[in-house]
Amino acid sequence: MLSPDLQDEISVAYEARKELGPEYERAVLDSFAAGAAEAIDRRVDARLAQRAPEARQQPDNSHVAVPVFSLLFGVGGSIWLTAGAGADADSVFAMWLGIVLLNIVFGRMHHRSR
Template identity: 35%
Template structure:
């Protein structure tokens, strides 16, 4: 449902027109009627969203765990992240050395290692879950 629904706008205009024609004694009934229409529209939109979400979950479950990427991404995404960080390490190292000497180089590489460690830590629980024993027992 869009923010400006033309059908609801027509309903509101009709309700306001009826209020001006019928008077304030019918105001509560008119408002209740309009709010009921708004609730029906909202319920229909909500049902569609819930059905779409359930269909997406069923599709993801049918594809299996190999197809669904976790918070750290697929192997290709993780590999690409590592390659990009190494490519960016060259200019970062040069900037660090030029501006602060060996201390700048150390700080630059500590930052690069830190970013990669955090990224790898996001993927670590997923790989641990995949390496469980076939019996299902943890240990």
């Protein structure tokens, strides 16, 4: 549903177009579009301001996913490499070294983005 302000702006633009004639139609439409965009921006800003306290209450724990999945992958990979694939200790060590390096890089990237 259109807000009363937007309805008023539409009426004003329509009446201005009728009075000024078709040669000013583009200017009237541009003015209306700018006003409508400002009204939409104000409404979006108001809604975002209402939601901002909710967003602050919920901590961002997305940085926990990489270490947790790395640990699960490392344990599962170690079991598979030793029991299933019959790999030696060097293969397991190389896998864990890669996991540790990945976590170090991710940690530094996450630290820089804060």
